[in-house]
Amino acid sequence: MSKKVNPQPPEELTGIKSDKPKKVAAGIPAVVSSLKHIREAMPIGRGLKTLGKLNQEGGVDCPGCAWPDPDPKERSSIAEYCENGAKAIAEEATTKKIKPDFFKKYDIATLSEKSDYWLGKSGRITQPFILKEGQNHYEPIEWEDAFTLIAKELKALSSPDDAIFYTSGRTSNEAAFLYQLFARHFGTNNLPDCSNMCHESSGVALSQTLGIGKGSVKLEDFYAAEVIIVMGQNPGTNHPRMLSALQKAKRKGAKIITVNPIKETGLLAFKNPQKVGDVLSSGTSLTDLYLQVKINGDIALLKAIMLLLNEKEQATKDIFDKAFIEKNTVGYQAFIKDLSQYNIDELVEESGISLAQIKEAVSLLEKSSKIIVCWAMGITQHKNGVANIKEIVNLLLLKGSVGKVGAGTCPVRGHSNVQGDRTMGIWEKPKEAFLAQLQATFGFDPPRHHGVNVVDAIKVMHDQQDKVFFAMGGNFLSAAPDTEYTAKALQNCRMTVHVSTKLNRSHLIHGKVALILPCLARTEVDKQANGKQFVSVENSMGIVHTSRGHLKPISKHLLSEPMIVACLAQKTLGEASKVDWLKLVENYDAIRDLIEQVIPGFENYNKRVRQTGGFYLPNCARDGDFKTLSGKAEFTVTDLPKHSLEADDFLMMTIRSHDQFNTTIYGLDDRYRGIYNERRVVLMNQEDMKRMNLKSKDIVHLYNYFEGVERVARTFVVVPYDIPKQCVATYFPEANPLVPINKVADKSHTPASKSVVIKIKK
Numbered sequence: 001m002s003k004k005v006n007p008q009p010p011e012e013l014t015g016i017k018s019d020k021p022k023k024v025a026a027g028i029p030a031v032v033s034s035l036k037h038i039r040e041a042m043p044i045g046r047g048l049k050t051l052g053k054l055n056q057e058g059g060v061d062c063p064g065c066a067w068p069d070p071d072p073k074e075r076s077s078i079a080e081y082c083e084n085g086a087k088a089i090a091e092e093a094t095t096k097k098i099k100p101d102f103f104k105k106y107d108i109a110t111l112s113e114k115s116d117y118w119l120g121k122s123g124r125i126t127q128p129f130i131l132k133e134g135q136n137h138y139e140p141i142e143w144e145d146a147f148t149l150i151a152k153e154l155k156a157l158s159s160p161d162d163a164i165f166y167t168s169g170r171t172s173n174e175a176a177f178l179y180q181l182f183a184r185h186f187g188t189n190n191l192p193d194c195s196n197m198c199h200e201s202s203g204v205a206l207s208q209t210l211g212i213g214k215g216s217v218k219l220e221d222f223y224a225a226e227v228i229i230v231m232g233q234n235p236g237t238n239h240p241r242m243l244s245a246l247q248k249a250k251r252k253g254a255k256i257i258t259v260n261p262i263k264e265t266g267l268l269a270f271k272n273p274q275k276v277g278d279v280l281s282s283g284t285s286l287t288d289l290y291l292q293v294k295i296n297g298d299i300a301l302l303k304a305i306m307l308l309l310n311e312k313e314q315a316t317k318d319i320f321d322k323a324f325i326e327k328n329t330v331g332y333q334a335f336i337k338d339l340s341q342y343n344i345d346e347l348v349e350e351s352g353i354s355l356a357q358i359k360e361a362v363s364l365l366e367k368s369s370k371i372i373v374c375w376a377m378g379i380t381q382h383k384n385g386v387a388n389i390k391e392i393v394n395l396l397l398l399k400g401s402v403g404k405v406g407a408g409t410c411p412v413r414g415h416s417n418v419q420g421d422r423t424m425g426i427w428e429k430p431k432e433a434f435l436a437q438l439q440a441t442f443g444f445d446p447p448r449h450h451g452v453n454v455v456d457a458i459k460v461m462h463d464q465q466d467k468v469f470f471a472m473g474g475n476f477l478s479a480a481p482d483t484e485y486t487a488k489a490l491q492n493c494r495m496t497v498h499v500s501t502k503l504n505r506s507h508l509i510h511g512k513v514a515l516i517l518p519c520l521a522r523t524e525v526d527k528q529a530n531g532k533q534f535v536s537v538e539n540s541m542g543i544v545h546t547s548r549g550h551l552k553p554i555s556k557h558l559l560s561e562p563m564i565v566a567c568l569a570q571k572t573l574g575e576a577s578k579v580d581w582l583k584l585v586e587n588y589d590a591i592r593d594l595i596e597q598v599i600p601g602f603e604n605y606n607k608r609v610r611q612t613g614g615f616y617l618p619n620c621a622r623d624g625d626f627k628t629l630s631g632k633a634e635f636t637v638t639d640l641p642k643h644s645l646e647a648d649d650f651l652m653m654t655i656r657s658h659d660q661f662n663t664t665i666y667g668l669d670d671r672y673r674g675i676y677n678e679r680r681v682v683l684m685n686q687e688d689m690k691r692m693n694l695k696s697k698d699i700v701h702l703y704n705y706f707e708g709v710e711r712v713a714r715t716f717v718v719v720p721y722d723i724p725k726q727c728v729a730t731y732f733p734e735a736n737p738l739v740p741i742n743k744v745a746d747k748s749h750t751p752a753s754k755s756v757v758i759k760i761k762k
């Protein structure tokens, strides 16, 4: 009998070492850490070559986060990267390889007992592999045979909607456009993507209130802002280059307010590792007012701030931007009426912030009219994620802080091209105008009914047998909520296919047949029939620019993502498609010409993308033209979220350590938080620990009972931490087994992975 395959990361502890959290981010330790990761992964020459090209004009777009590059004139002459960009490169451009002997040596069950860290460190996948039905070892397969097999399975489905095409946000515009074209030509809008688990709440809230699902600010706006609020985001780890922007904004006079349950080092003080003067100094302090809210206390806090602002407005009439409100918005009266019903004491209680601190925030905001609010997962991944963002918009609208220089919305995106993928049509709910344009350009009738998002895809695969699951990148099993439930969903599939660079747990929890299709990485030269190609991506602020790999591919058997889609489409659709798929990938200019025909804002794509720094996509909110249903920016009345916690319940946020990129584990340290060599930790308030009779380093097990189902993640080390009472933090993906599949944000269906109610037991 074959051994059991484990969908959860192994429970073994690695031996925690702890220290005090750091007070300053980056500086020399960041440089040392970058070089260490590079040195371990590849020869130093290859490493330096890659780092030198990172985020430079004509170079490669960092495969890490989506933070924009400064103007080409202002980019650092040494390199425009950060410690975690260097780690992303070390991970991707590593010279370690997975070859057939690797899978001969390890069967699936043995691999499932290895940590995510170990799996990632085993190297780049060098050729296609198949796990045949009933087998325990992956074995090599020829590309041609792989495509034939997948096409056969797809064609055998009783409906195109029995196929699911997932995308992770590293996929280029060119690959994403072809991929959605293929899926829709095949007959389905089942295009869930990592956005569904990430900034979907931002997209939904911003579309409804401001008429565009993207942020409105440009990088220059940071340098003209009076107040910048950073909510539910840890840029020191996840968007380190944002710290340089905050530092510059600060030097130009901006005040920074941070809203976060824990003190994140990057938001306290920063030394730019690329500036000698900075490294020698004690660092720039960043946050002026640090508001340590309770988890999900943001609406209470925002309401409290706006309630006090409104009191002043009623007295002095000079706090709100009345001219802006009258000309550009709807819903002001109803909003003020609702706001006025709240009692400040209740809001203080629910937010966890003292009245004195709320008043400090009010005094920073009252006279300012140029306010930027930045946010990320601490805001989007709650049941009320969409409402959180609508409340942020309310504040900005009161102050006339949208659609002008130095002000606006700044949802800080995750993956380097997650925003571009959506622009290219990776969406389960496409707009009619987009589909009509596909139809006019390609002469087929795209399906009109909506497809499934991530959570619905999991439920469908869980409840029905024999789907085909195809993933363009990502690590679906580990990124998704409710690990055991999602595992069953994938195991029910007829076939699971992953286009990947590295091995991950999704390759081990598979359908009856599983394939791994290895692709070129961003950093590698992409040579097609017409010579070397570049791809294009869109950053968090709507700039489209090129990314060009310079390294020799790690194996000659790799195909580019566009080529993989083209081969698959050609094999699956055959005569049914008038698109000459293989011709399109000879020269990616041909793909961009088609994107230009279908998607507004890409006029002259091939010319403009080659301009220095790329080009901005149109953004109506930035221009103060709000394309909502009412034609104006909309105030929203939101409810105050309440958590009725029992005395032994805790609200858990699942967050990223400093040594990971989502499910890719770079190392076992979380340097800024002072936690070393362990990922299975639960950060707890000391008083709660006392109350629960727990000591530092005690081993506990975590439980969730949403809808009467017991979910458990075992063996976590208790770490005392400065965090509000009844709030705890764990790392993603170790704690994902506890995130209930059915607890999602209203309207956006994003798993509520920042407000998981748990019990902690010894």
Ligand SMILES: Nc1nc2c(c(=O)[nH]1)N[C@H]1C(S)=C(S)[C@@H](COP(=O)(O)OP(=O)(O)OC[C@H]3O[C@@H](n4cnc5c(=O)[nH]c(N)nc54)[C@H](O)[C@@H]3O)O[C@H]1N2
Pocket (backbone or CB within 6 Å): 064, 065, 066, 084, 198, 231, 232, 233, 234, 235, 237, 238, 239, 259, 260, 261, 262, 264, 293, 294, 295, 296, 297, 298, 376, 377, 378, 379, 413, 414, 415, 653, 654, 655, 656, 657, 658, 660, 661, 662, 663, 754
């Ligand atoms: N190096 C690195 N870079 C990355 C990533 C990575 O894993 N590693 N991931 C990328 C991706 S896909 C994304 S989406 C982004 C993620 O970027 P972040 O959103 O910064 O990532 P998280 O670690 O999820 O951090 C959430 C932050 O919100 C806070 N928080 C949690 N709950 C609440 C709450 O209720 N209210 C408030 N106000 N704050 C709260 C947490 O304390 C934490 O500081 O980063 C991207 N960049």
Ligand SMILES: Nc1nc2c(c(=O)[nH]1)N[C@H]1C(S)=C(S)[C@@H](COP(=O)(O)OP(=O)(O)OC[C@H]3O[C@@H](n4cnc5c(=O)[nH]c(N)nc54)[C@H](O)[C@@H]3O)O[C@H]1N2
Pocket (backbone or CB within 6 Å): 167, 168, 169, 170, 171, 194, 195, 197, 198, 199, 377, 381, 414, 415, 472, 473, 474, 475, 476, 478, 479, 480, 481, 499, 500, 501, 502, 503, 504, 519, 520, 521, 522, 561, 654, 655, 656, 661, 662, 663, 664, 732, 733, 735, 736, 739, 753
């Ligand atoms: N509990 C909890 N769960 C979460 C979150 C959370 O905060 N808490 N965050 C959510 C968020 S914000 C996101 S975005 C998702 C992330 O979900 P995903 O995007 O699915 O996960 P990643 O870990 O980013 O995917 C990593 C894998 O991508 C593959 N890969 C890397 N580079 C490339 C490439 O260039 N091409 C291809 N084809 N493959 C590549 C590698 O094989 C690697 O193993 O997770 C979500 N899940």
Ligand SMILES: [Mo]
Pocket (backbone or CB within 6 Å): 194, 197, 198, 199, 413, 414, 415
């Ligand atoms: Mo994300």
